[in-house]
Each structure stands twice: as C-alpha cells, then as structure tokens.
Amino acid sequence: MERDDVIEYSLDAHHSEEQGVILRKTIWKVTLILTIITAVEVTLGAFIKQSSDYWQIIKWLFIILTLVKAAYIVLSFMHLGEERKGLRYVILVPYFIFALYIIFILLYEGSAIAETLTQHAS
Amino acid sequence: MAGQASKQIDSKTLWGGKISPFSTSYGKLMMWFFLVSDALTFSGLLIAYGFTRHDYLGSWPIGEETFHSLPMLEGNYPLIYVALMTFILIISSVTMVLAVEAGHRMDKKSVTKWMIATIIGGAFFVSSQAWEWKHFIHGSNFGKVELADGSLAIVKGEFGDIENFTITQAGTHHQVGDVVTEDLKHEYTHAVAEGHVHNGMITLHDGSIAKISKQPNTDMTLIVKEYGGKYSIGAEITGAEAVDMYEEAVNSGEENRIIYGANMKQNEYGPQQYGQFFFFITGFHGFHVLSGVVINFIILLGVISGLYHKRGHYEMVEKGGLYWHFVDLVWVFVFTFFYLV
Numbered sequence: 340m341e342r343d344d345v346i347e348y349s350l351d352a353h354h355s356e357e358q359g360v361i362l363r364k365t366i367w368k369v370t371l372i373l374t375i376i377t378a379v380e381v382t383l384g385a386f387i388k389q390s391s392d393y394w395q396i397i398k399w400l401f402i403i404l405t406l407v408k409a410a411y412i413v414l415s416f417m418h419l420g421e422e423r424k425g426l427r428y429v430i431l432v433p434y435f436i437f438a439l440y441i442i443f444i445l446l447y448e449g450s451a452i453a454e455t456l457t458q459h460a461s
Numbered sequence: 462m463a464g465q466a467s468k469q470i471d472s473k474t475l476w477g478g479k480i481s482p483f484s485t486s487y488g489k490l491m492m493w494f495f496l497v498s499d500a501l502t503f504s505g506l507l508i509a510y511g512f513t514r515h516d517y518l519g520s521w522p523i524g525e526e527t528f529h530s531l532p533m534l535e536g537n538y539p540l541i542y543v544a545l546m547t548f549i550l551i552i553s554s555v556t557m558v559l560a561v562e563a564g565h566r567m568d569k570k571s572v573t574k575w576m577i578a579t580i581i582g583g584a585f586f587v588s589s590q591a592w593e594w595k596h597f598i599h600g601s602n603f604g605k606v607e608l609a610d611g612s613l614a615i616v617k618g619e620f621g622d623i624e625n626f627t628i629t630q631a632g633t634h635h636q637v638g639d640v641v642t643e644d645l646k647h648e649y650t651h652a653v654a655e656g657h658v659h660n661g662m663i664t665l666h667d668g669s670i671a672k673i674s675k676q677p678n679t680d681m682t683l684i685v686k687e688y689g690g691k692y693s694i695g696a697e698i699t700g701a702e703a704v705d706m707y708e709e710a711v712n713s714g715e716e717n718r719i720i721y722g723a724n725m726k727q728n729e730y731g732p733q734q735y736g737q738f739f740f741f742i743t744g745f746h747g748f749h750v751l752s753g754v755v756i757n758f759i760i761l762l763g764v765i766s767g768l769y770h771k772r773g774h775y776e777m778v779e780k781g782g783l784y785w786h787f788v789d790l791v792w793v794f795v796f797t798f799f800y801l802v
Contacts, residue, residue, distance in 0.1 A: 348486045349776035351466070352565050359566050366562065370555045374548065381544040384801045389523050390695060398802055405797040409790055416558045416786045423466050426483040426490075430497055438504045445508050449515025456516070 369415045376404050492780045496787045499749075503791050506745065507798050510738045519694035520687045522731035524800040526615065532592055537617075543800050546589045547792065550750075553582025554789040557757075561782045564775025569764065572775060576761045579785065583754040590747045597739065600722025603678075604654070605729035606710045607718045611689030614698070615729065616707060621676030623649055629662070632669025641671060649673070650721050659714035678704060686731060739799070746795055749788050756781055 354362070380401060387397050414420035419427060466484045475482050483490060514521045525539035532542075556578040563571035603616035626641040626648070635641065641648075648665060649658075657664040663673050681703040685692040692698070698706065710718040720729045728736035760781045769775045 346480060346486075347774060348481065348484055348489075349774040349779065351484070352779075353567070353774070354565050356566060359562060362562050363559065366555060366558055370551070373551050377544060377547050377551065380797070380801060381540050385525055385539040385541075401797055401801050405793055408793050412554065412786055412790045412793065416554055416789075417783055421466055422485065423483050426466075426485060426493070429483075430493055434497060434500060437501060438508075441504070441508050442511070445512040446515055449512040453516050453518050457518075 365415070369411050373408055373411060376408050380404055486776060488776065488780055489783070492783050496783065499787065500791070503746075503794070506738075506742050507794060510742065510798065513732075513734045513738065517732055517734075520613075520731060522615075522686075522735055524802075526684070527730045528593075528800060530596055540800060542589070542593065543796060546586060546593075547796050549582055549589065550586050550789050550792050553579050553586065554786050556582060557782045557785045561775070561779050564769070564778045567770065567775070569767070569770050572764050572778060573761070576757060576764055576778070580754055580757050580761065583750055583757065583785075587747060587750050587754065590743065590750075594740075594743075598722050598724070600729050603681075603707070604650070604719045604721040605686075606683065606707055608683070608685075608689060608692070608706055609709060610691035612685050612692050613687035613689065614683040614685045614692075616681065616683055618681035618703075619679045621678045624674040624676070626663060626665070626671035626673055628665075628669050628671045630670040632665060632667035634667035635665065635669040635671070641665070649675075653711055653719050654717065654721055656714050656716035656718065658711055660712050678707065681707060683707065742795060742799065746788070746791055749791065753781075753785050753788050756784065 383397055383400070387393060391397075419430065468484070470484075474480075481487075481490070485493075524543075528543055529537050529539040530542065531538050556575045560572050560575035560579060563575060601616070602620035603618065606614050606616055608614055623645040626645065628635045628637055628639040628641070631637050649663065652658050652663045652665070658673070661673055663671050665671060681699070683698040683703045683706060685694055685696045685698070688694055717727075720727055722729060723736040723739070725737060725740070727733060730736070760777055763769055763777060764775070769777055
C-alpha cells in the first residue's frame with residue numbers, strides 16, 4: 340500500500356550525469372582552496388614567531404582564514420547553502436548568538452583573572 | 462542540486478502541514494540538530510581552553526615550539542605533522558562529498574569507491590593522532606627544566622648520545638665493573654626525572670650505582686616559560702651557559718627538576734591544564750573520527766549490499782556525510798586554536 344505521508348525529499352536532490360560533471364568541478368575547486376589556505380596557515384605559523392611585531396595581524400588572519408575554511412565546508416560540502424532559508428537560519432543563528440556571547444565573556448574574564456593574579460604575584 | 466529546497470512555495474502551503482517546511486527529510490533534519498548541539502559542545506571546550514590560556518598569558522605553550530616532530534625523523538619540523546593530519550582529513554571530506562554526489566546519480570560503483578577512500582582517510586587520521594598522543598606522552602629528549610632560581614624553561618638542542626653505564630657499586634642485578642649498554646635512554650630519563658642522577662653517577666632501578674658515559678649536549682637553548690626570580694618570561698638562554706644550567710639540574714639529584722612528556726598531573730610543555738585540554742579536546746575529536754569511521758563502514762556495507770539502491774536514493778550516505786564533514790569542520794577550529802594561535 341502506498342503511503343501518502345512519506346515524501347522522499349532526497350529524490351529532489353538527484354541529478355544527471357552532465358550536472359554531475361559540473362558539481363565535481365566545483366568540489367575540486369573547493370578542495371584546492373582549502374588546501375591552499377591550510378598551506379598558507381602552516382607556513383605563516385612556522386615562520387612567524389609569536390613574539391614578532393606582526394603577530395597580532397597574523398593571529399587575526401588565522402581566525403579569518405579559519406572562518407573562510409569553515410564557511411566553505413558548511414555551505415559547499417554540507418550543502419547548507421542550497422537548503423531553504425528557514426533551515427539555514429535555524430542552524431546558524433542560535434549558534435552565532437551563543438558562541439559569540441560566550442567567547443566575548445570568557446576571554447574578557449580570563450584576561451581579567453590574569454591581571455589580578457599578576458598583581459598579587461608582584 | 463537543491464531541487465525542492467530552492468523551489469518557490471508560498472508559506473501557507475509550506476507551513477500548512479503534510480510537507481516538511483524545510484523541504485528536508487526527518488533524518489537529515491535530526492542530523493543537523495544533533496550537529497548543532499555537538500558544535501556547541503566543542504565550542505564550549507575550545508572557549509574553556511581560550512579562557513584558561515588567557516589566565517596564563519606568556520607561560521602557555523606555543524604550537525610550533527611544542528609540535529615539531531615527524532615519525533622516524535630527527536630534527537625540527539614545526540607544525541608539519543599536524544598540517545599533514547589536517548590535509549588527510551580535508552581529503553577524506555572531499556572523497557565523502559564525491560560519494561554523496563555519486564549517490565545523487567545512483568552510481569553504486571562510484572559511491573562504493575569513494576566510501577572506501579573516505580574510510581581509509583579516516584583510519585589514517587586516527588592512527589596519526591595515536592602517534593601524536595604517544596609522542597606527546599613520551600616527551601622530548603630534554604624535557605622541561607627547573608633552573609636554579611626556580612624558573613621553568615623548555616629546552617631545544619642536540620641530545621648527546623649515551624654510550625654506556627659502568628657499574629661502580631653493585632645492586633641486586635648488576636655487579637661492579639659491569640658495563641650496561643641496553644635501554645640506556647629509558648633508564649636515564651627515568652633516573653633524571655626521579656632525581657637519581659648525581660654528579661655524573663646514576664642510581665639504576667636495581668639499586669646499583671653507575672658512572673654515566675655520555676656525549677655532551679650541544680646547540681642548547683633554554684626558553685623561560687615561568688618566572689622564578691631571575692629571568693623574565695620568554696627570555697632565551699643559549700651557548701655554554703645554557704648547557705651548564707641544564708647539567709646543574711640533571712646532576713642535582715633532586716626529584717622533578719626535569720619533567721619529561723605528559724600525564725594528567727604534569728607535562729613538559731606548560732601548565733597542568735595544557736595537557737588536560739590537549740587530551741580532552743583532541744581525544745574527544747579523535748573519538749568522533751573513530752565513530753565516523755565505524756558509521757561510514759556500516760553505511761558502506763549498506764551500499765555494497767544494494768540496500769540503498771533498492772530504496773531508490775542514497776540519503777543514508779548523505780547523512781553519514783553530514784556527520785563526517787562536521788568532524789572535519791571541528792578539526793579546522795582545533796587546528797587553529799590549539800596549534801596555530
């Protein structure tokens with residue numbers, strides 16, 4: 340008996356051989372981008388010391404490159420970019436609110452504790 | 462190709478029941494929700510790491526100073542090994558997405574091929590991590606040294622070979638005049654850590670005392686990590702002075718002047734919490750990878766048996782793929798915040 344409450348959404352994701360060729364091209368392009376970013380990160384990490392004057396810039400560059408990599412993985416490999424807007428927001432929005440808030444509050448608190456400890460030590 | 466997901470449907474029909482408002486199956490949606498909660502767990506861990514690190518400022522270990530070894534090779538290769546691990550995981554993520562793509566074309570042969578490649582990549586990553594743990598626990602040739610003024614410093618340099626121990630006082634196992642030539646390094650580091658080396662003489666585990674014959678250490682640099690009264694954090698001591706100060710600690714006969722490797726209580730790289738975070742974060746991630754390999758293997762069996770082909774779609778591969786990409790995603794962050802920054 341055919342059930343009318345089961346909809347196979349995954350059938351909508353099926354595509355033809357020709358479309359597959361284009362998709363695979365995109366996949367390899369993203370692979371190349373991810374590899375280059377990782378190589379750049381490792382080179383900078385190995386050659387620029389944390390005591391260097393440029394360290395602050397490099398540190399932020401690392402964080403930005405990480406977010407770029409993450410975006411490529413989530414939007415392209417996990418196909419979130421192709422999902423409905425509602426689903427995208429359900430996944431990303433709560434995450435950003437909680438994560439950004441807790442990052443700010445805890446790193447600020449951590450630095451404050453370090454300050455207090457050094458004042459006590461001296 | 463997004464199909465249904467990008468189709469224009471008015472919101473009354475979309476939210477009116479009967480169909481999924483997100484145009485996604487129940488299984489995929491639940492996988493996404495699981496991943497959101499798992500991502501929050503990992504953020505919690507990494508942010509706790511950041512919090513502790515901000516507590517310690519300069520005494521916290523630096524990635525390229527801590528991770529600079531390759532299997533079977535001597536020398537200094539900062540971050541190369543982790544970079545290799547990262548690359549392996551990215552590639553296995555690519556093979557996974559290729560398996561998903563092949564699934565959308567109902568190409569069973571390609572799905573099988575790419576799934577097998579993904580599993581191999583995952584197994585490689587877990588093994589690499591096992592080696593890194595072993596190396597981390599075992600530690601370096603020099604360990605971390607407590608200098609005469611109480612400062613703690615990490616050590617770089619060339620370790621002089623130990624040639625032999627000549628017994629000068631008999632114990633339960635060795636006789637006077639015996640020359641020990643086996644297991645020297647292991648015996649030596651244990652004795653140094655426990656304070657059983659005194660003025661060039663070593664007390665072996667059987668109670669015998671022996672004279673150490675060892676090539677001198679060369680090219681030594683001590684980098685101060687914790688303030689003890691005389692040197693500021695980050696100060697580098699080099700040349701003959703560094704060798705003398707290190708030898709003083711080795712020959713002091715005091716326990717814990719030199720710490721090798723890592724356990725839950727102490728480690729040679731930095732504060733106690735550093736080791737704990739290393740074990741917990743990379744361990745938790747490694748366990749995710751291991752589960753991913755197992756899940757992928759079970760899915761591979763389903764692919765080979767033709768189960769999904771009969772079903773008419775390879776959505777199971779897609780769901781496994783979501784989890785696998787997530788594991789890669791977490792590693793991207795662990796790589797940056799644990800090893801780079």
